[in-house]
Amino acid sequence: MERGLDHLLAAYCSPTLAGVKPANLVACDRAQYPDLPQRLAVYRRAFAPRGFRFAIVCACRERWLLLVYHAERLRRRMAEPGVQHVLGWFGYPAGQSLEAQLAVLRRRIAQSSGFPHEIGLFLGYPIEDVVGFIRNEGRGCKLSGYWKVYGDAEAAAQLFARLARVCHAVTRRIEQGETLLEVFAAA
Numbered sequence: 001m002e003r004g005l006d007h008l009l010a011a012y013c014s015p016t017l018a019g020v021k022p023a024n025l026v027a028c029d030r031a032q033y034p035d036l037p038q039r040l041a042v043y044r045r046a047f048a049p050r051g052f053r054f055a056i057v058c059a060c061r062e063r064w065l066l067l068v069y070h071a072e073r074l075r076r077r078m079a080e081p082g083v084q085h086v087l088g089w090f091g092y093p094a095g096q097s098l099e100a101q102l103a104v105l106r107r108r109i110a111q112s113s114g115f116p117h118e119i120g121l122f123l124g125y126p127i128e129d130v131v132g133f134i135r136n137e138g139r140g141c142k143l144s145g146y147w148k149v150y151g152d153a154e155a156a157a158q159l160f161a162r163l164a165r166v167c168h169a170v171t172r173r174i175e176q177g178e179t180l181l182e183v184f185a186a187a
Helices: 003-017 036-050 071-079 081-089 098-111 127-136 153-175
Strands: 023-029 052-059 063-070
Touching (some): 003 036, 003 063, 036 063, 052 098, 063 071
Antiparallel strands (some): 052 063
């Protein structure tokens, strides 16, 4: 296990691995991690029994976009009626499997000149925040943190603090010499 990759995943994906969010997205520099697909094999084997997946959703020239998610939590999230309704706006057929939804997301990332904002639904952001961001083109939010908040700012602030505590605690343990597998008892 390479300490740099452990640190990157700790800093950006700890909330998912700790069970706080269904998914996290992290950009990995291709120059720094040219062999990322091969290196992910270790994480996939170690975390798969606990339901976690490590999926490259974009392999751009300069970076990999890695989605780390808990399969069952994300499946439940994506099946929510409100989430299904919003996904319908972007051409996701209703009732698709999680794997099919991820395939559509990959296509939308590859074909988009910008970034498909519905990805916030996959990352567990509140529906009203994702819709608010899309409708307001990112302007006029009540709070900005891990995402832009258009709904309940107080609840979001509490969640942002929790996410920060989790990331800080796990990153600190990695900096003290533990591996990500040791922190999450996947070894």
